[in-house]
Amino acid sequence: xxxxxxxxxxxxxxxxxxxxxxxxxxxxxxxxxxxxTQIAMFDRGxxxxxxxxxxxxxxxxxxxxxxxPSPEHPAGYAPVCIGTTTSMRMERFTRPLLARCGVRIxxxxxxLGAASLTAFAELGGVYLAIIGGTAALETTWVEAIEDxxxxxxxxxxxxxxxIRGFGPLRVAMDSHGGSLYDSVNAGARAKRAEAxxxxxxxxxxxx
Amino acid sequence: xHIDPQAIEDAAKELYLRALxxxxxxxKRGFDALAARETGATAKAVLGTMIENIAVAERTDNLLCxxxxxxxxxxxxxxxxxxxGPALKAALRRGCERxxxxxxxxxxxVHPLTRKNEHSSCGIGVPVIHVDFSDAxxxxxxxxxxxxxxxxxxxxxxxxxxxxxxxxxRTFVVDCVLDAGGKTCPPTIVxxxxxxxxxxxxxxxxxxxxxxxxTSCADPEGxxxxxxxxxxxxLLGIGPQGLxxxxxxxxxxxxxxxxxxxxxxxxxxxxCHSARRASALFTADGVTxxx
Numbered sequence: 001x002x003x004x005x006x007x008x009x010x011x012x013x014x015x016x017x018x019x020x021x022x023x024x025x026x027x028x029x030x031x032x033x034x035x036x037t038q039i040a041m042f043d044r045g046x047x048x049x050x051x052x053x054x055x056x057x058x059x060x061x062x063x064x065x066x067x068x069p070s071p072e073h074p075a076g077y078a079p080v081c082i083g084t085t086t087s088m089r090m091e092r093f094t095r096p097l098l099a100r101c102g103v104r105i106x107x108x109x110x111x112l113g114a115a116s117l118t119a120f121a122e123l124g125g126v127y128l129a130i131i132g133g134t135a136a137l138e139t140t141w142v143e144a145i146e147d148x149x150x151x152x153x154x155x156x157x158x159x160x161x162x163i164r165g166f167g168p169l170r171v172a173m174d175s176h177g178g179s180l181y182d183s184v185n186a187g188a189r190a191k192r193a194e195a196x197x198x199x200x201x202x203x204x205x206x207x
Numbered sequence: 208x209h210i211d212p213q214a215i216e217d218a219a220k221e222l223y224l225r226a227l228x229x230x231x232x233x234x235k236r237g238f239d240a241l242a243a244r245e246t247g248a249t250a251k252a253v254l255g256t257m258i259e260n261i262a263v264a265e266r267t268d269n270l271l272c273x274x275x276x277x278x279x280x281x282x283x284x285x286x287x288x289x290x291x292g293p294a295l296k297a298a299l300r301r302g303c304e305r306x307x308x309x310x311x312x313x314x315x316x317v318h319p320l321t322r323k324n325e326h327s328s329c330g331i332g333v334p335v336i337h338v339d340f341s342d343a344x345x346x347x348x349x350x351x352x353x354x355x356x357x358x359x360x361x362x363x364x365x366x367x368x369x370x371x372x373x374x375x376x377r378t379f380v381v382d383c384v385l386d387a388g389g390k391t392c393p394p395t396i397v398x399x400x401x402x403x404x405x406x407x408x409x410x411x412x413x414x415x416x417x418x419x420x421x422t423s424c425a426d427p428e429g430x431x432x433x434x435x436x437x438x439x440x441x442l443l444g445i446g447p448q449g450l451x452x453x454x455x456x457x458x459x460x461x462x463x464x465x466x467x468x469x470x471x472x473x474x475x476x477x478x479c480h481s482a483r484r485a486s487a488l489f490t491a492d493g494v495t496x497x498x
Contacts, residue, residue, distance in 0.1 A: 021249075036322065063273055063313040080311070083273030086357040086390050110357070110390040110449060131256045131448055132357065132392040133481040135273040136264035155313045155324070170249070172450065184451040185388055188443040192385060195439040199377045 003168065008105075009054025012124040015104045018171045020178035024128055025167035029146070030107075032060040032159030034085065038093040040150055041158075042100075048149045048158050053102030058130070059085045059109070061155040064145065075160070077145040082161070083135025086110045087127075098123040109133075111172060111181035120175045127173035129180070141166040208491050209289045210347055212298040218487040218494055219302020222351035223278060223328075224310060226485035227270045230261055231498035233420040234457070234482045241394055241447075241454040250452020254394075257447065257480055272481040275312045276353030278303050278334035279417075285344040288489075296336055299349075303327075303334045315356065346490035352417050358395060358479040361387040364409055367471040376401055376473040377436065380459065383475040384440045389449015392479035396420065397440060397456050400474040401429070403464035412476035415460035417484060419498070422460075429461040436461070447480070457482070 001021045006014060008028035018024065031052060040046040063080035067073050087108030094116035097103040104125055106112070109132030120126060130138065147160040172180040238261070242254045264271045280299045284290065307314050307328040314326040316333050328334070363383050367375035380399055387395070398416025400408040415424075423430040436459035446452025457480075466472060488495045 060273065061313060061315075063270060063275070063311070065311055081270040081273045081313075085274065086360065086392075088390055089360070109392065110388070129448065129450060131253055131260070133272045133355075133479055134256055134260035136267060136269040136271055137256065137260045138273075139269060140263065140267070154326075155315075170450065180450055181389060184445060184449060185385075187451070188385055188388070188445050191443050192381060195381050195442045196378060198439045198442060199374075199381070199435055201374045201377055 008056050010104050011054065012104065015124050015126050016175050018126050018174050019176065020171050020174050020180050022171040023168040024171060025165055025169070026056055026163060027165065028163065029055060030161045030163045030166060031055055031057045032062060032082075032161060033057045034059060034061045034156040035089055036153045036156035037150060037158050038090055038097070040153060042093055042096045046150060050147070050149055050158060050160060052097075054104050056105035056107060057097065057103050058107040059087050059090060060159070061085065062159065064155070073144065075145045075148045077148065079139060079142050079145055081135050082139045082142050084109045084130045084132055084138065086132070087112050091116055094125070095119040098125045107169060111179070117173055117177065117179050120173055121177055124175055126171060126175060128169035129172035130169055208287050208346065210489050212291065212294040214489070214494065215295055215298040215349070216302040216305070218349060219280065219299045219351070220306040220309070221496065222349060222485045222487055223303055223306035223312070223353065225496060226351045226353050226483045227275060227312070228264055228268065230271065230482065231419065231484060235261065237420045237457040241457065245453050247446060247452035249450050250446045250454055253447040253450060253452070254454060271483065272355060273313065274355045274357065275315050275328065276355045276483075277316065277359065278328055279352040279354055280334055280336045281350040281352070282336065282338045283341050283348045284338065285341050285346050285348065287345045288347050290347060292338070299336055300329055300334060304329050346488055348486060348488050350484060350486045352484045354417070355392070355479045355481060358391040358477040361391045362409070362412070362474070362476045364405060364472065364474045366405065367473055369469065369471050371471060373432070375471060376432070377439070379473050380436050380475060381439060381443075384443060384445065384455065387477060388445055391477045392481065393445060393449060394447055394454045394457050394480050396478040396482055397436070397459040398476045398478065399436070399459060399461045400476070401461060401463050402466035402472060405472060407464050408472040408474040409476065411462035411464060412474040415462040416476045416478040418460050420457055424461045424463065426463050429463045433459055433461045
């Protein structure tokens with residue numbers, strides 16, 4: 001259970017060094033993506049001018065305020081509240097994110113599935129769990145909205161955030177086949193019988 | 208007592224913002240109770256971050272969660288109120304839209320087919336508005352619930368049959384909690400609707416999920432079922448955020464309605480740990496805000 005401090009972009013080696021239950025704090029750039037962003041990129045062939053290679057993406061759609069562009073708010077947006085959404089809806093986009101865009105780190109909540117875990121192993125990627133529903137805290141880790149692309153999808157635009165001390169985030173899925181969700185869910189299913197027994201439920205045998 | 212639509216509009220705006228920023232005291236107490244008995248190290252840390260976030264939101268006057276939810280307004284008209292019904296509904300909608308544009312909030316509402324976002328938090332049938340009547344008080348009460356999608360996306364209905372009995376209800380609830388895992392932002396309030404028609408059953412699940420912690424089902428059989436299920440789902444070890452631990456649910460809440468002799472419906476709807484709600488009470492003395 002080591003702690004890592006990364007400045008993005010990261011290398012494949014940095015990501016492959018991570019193991020489930022390690023913690024990571026990020027600095028530098030973080031890209032925000034969401035359902036509509038990835039539907040546009042991977043189903044409809046929209047291109048982004050951002051180079052995501054080696055970068056971290058977070059499953060988000062922020063609350064923002066439109067302001068005049070300034071050094072503080074280069075994209076003309078001030079952050080209001082930036083948090084994280086449930087990742088599982090975007091499961092099928094993990095592989096293209098890694099394979100086509102070179103993304104190395106996916107940040108989200110609730111975890112991703114088996115196809116993502118395979119993609120992380122094959123292509124060198126990792127899933128970092130943020131604590132969902134703690135957006136007020138998360139917002140304090142964001143310095144600025146540096147840029148935005150595909151903004152016709154607002155709020156599901158492709159956001160470029162400048163971050164400071166973003167974390168600690170927990171490595172919940174690694175590039176070695178480890179998934180905290182798989183182990184917790186397997187444990188929970190194993191306890192199903194115990195929970196049903198506590199409710200007095202016994203399998204009825206046919207007469 | 209006449210209630211001016213403008214006052215309702217202002218309250219509708221204020222309630223949306225209040226609900227997004229400050230958790231009700233019963234939910235804060237719920238966190239303290241879960242944290243006190245949690246035995247998992249990761250889970251303790253996760254609960255600690257959630258509790259810290261509540262304080263950060265209040266200190267920075269920010270939203271607890273970035274998900275502004277689907278706005279729901281529950282209106283209860285008490286005794287002695289003179290209110291123009293259609294004007295009331297229009298005022299709620301205007302207040303919801305003003306909160307979104309003036310604050311500004313992220314509008315999370317899109318057309319279900321075109322996916323077009325009007326950036327108003329409004330659309331066909333949204334905000335959801337329920338109107339009911341009560342003879343228990345004088346005045347008018349509006350409850351606002353920004354219902355988060357992470358938990359709402361985990362909703363279930365089973366039209367069980369009478370031969371399956373109450374065990375079908377119990378088993379279904381356990382299986383829904385297993386299926387949800389970490390996707391619902393646990394610890395959750397698990398809302399269970401039992402009985403009624405299919406649509407009433409789902410509605411009751413939502414009423415149960417958004418009921419204050421520490422309250423019980425009015426029906427004693429329902430209350431007993433709540434206690435059993437609350438203990439059982441917390442044996443599963445899913446824990447906060449699905450990362451493992453004891454604190455899977457604050458509680459299981461049950462709401463009941465009578466049903467047909469051939470039917471045994473059960474629905475589950477969940478409320479995430481950011482169990483947000485706010486209320487306004489209009490009386491002859493003016494408006495009082497609470498939870």
